[in-house]
Amino acid sequence: EDLRVAVVGAGRMGADHVERLAHRVQRSRVSAVVDVDAGRAAQAASAAPGAETFSGLAPLLETGAADAVLLATPGFLHEEALLQLIEAGMPVLCEKPLTPDAASALRVVQAEAAFGRQLIQVGFMRRFDAGYRRLKEVIDSGQLGELLMLHHQHRNPNTPPGFTEEMVINDSVVHEFDAVRFFTGEEIRSVQVRVGRRTSLGDPAVRDPQHVVIETSSGLLAEVEMFCSAQLGYQVATQATFERGVVAIGGEDGLRITEAGHTGYEVPVGFVTRFRAAYDVEIQDWVDAVHAGAIAGPSAWDGYATAACCEAGVASQRHGGAVDVALAERPAFYA
Ligand code: ISE
Structure with a gap:
């Protein structure tokens, strides 16, 4: 039986996931699309034959039209939805961020721990990127000795309307917080x-680029160039320095095109294209895990821990200096 997935939130990521579930993911189908905007729900649902549309989560849950939920509404709407879904015992893939701040993320962690089983997977899709997985294997194998440093570049073409200084950290660098924890x-x-x-080509309200230094519990240093209005397209790359070598991922992995007077690689236009394969693997793994009754991807704890890092990052943006990350005790459930 196909897993009946409801996609909640039919914006950019939601619509992309509808298309992915309808056409590329096996053993699943989109049974419902939920959005407050009926036109947007219908538009996204048109890519998935047979999908019903709903205006909210409550009517969806009442009809029992879904076995699992892919939550792709804006982050500030996640807490309420996640608490309802936990209560309903519904498996959910929650797009990042888990919630917009650490206190609300911790409430979700506690509700899930009280439920007693992992229901939530957080959409940190980079963990499913082929390059990320290869680098993680090299780190874990010890073949190049100890990992010493991580250098990240995260470049976006420009900022969407409404992008704020805090979102540089909360929306964008949140991925590197997760990446550093993953690696x-x-x-x-x-x-x-x-x-x-600062660049003169960005939004004057957003200081850009920003440089972030991350220190892990054992003292490893990672740094991030976060450039939100880089103009050139979308680039996410990492160089890892080991005792006996360096590994680079995220470089030139697309087509190399040679034409009159020029040779070079295409730069992806945005994250939906750059991470398309990673999203496919992420969602397929999640569907398979829900079928098997054992979700194991990035957890609500990862969502909470990265939210705490974001709070430290925003405090440092405002006041300068290194800011300590304060974490609550991790429920044994997440060990
Ligand atoms: C966006 O929300 C994402 O999640 C992308 O992966 C990230 O690269 C971008 O900076 C964010 O705005």
């Missing part, structure tokens, strides 16, 4: 954000 298997101890020379 090292450690929590993050402190975060420092500095702003140097």
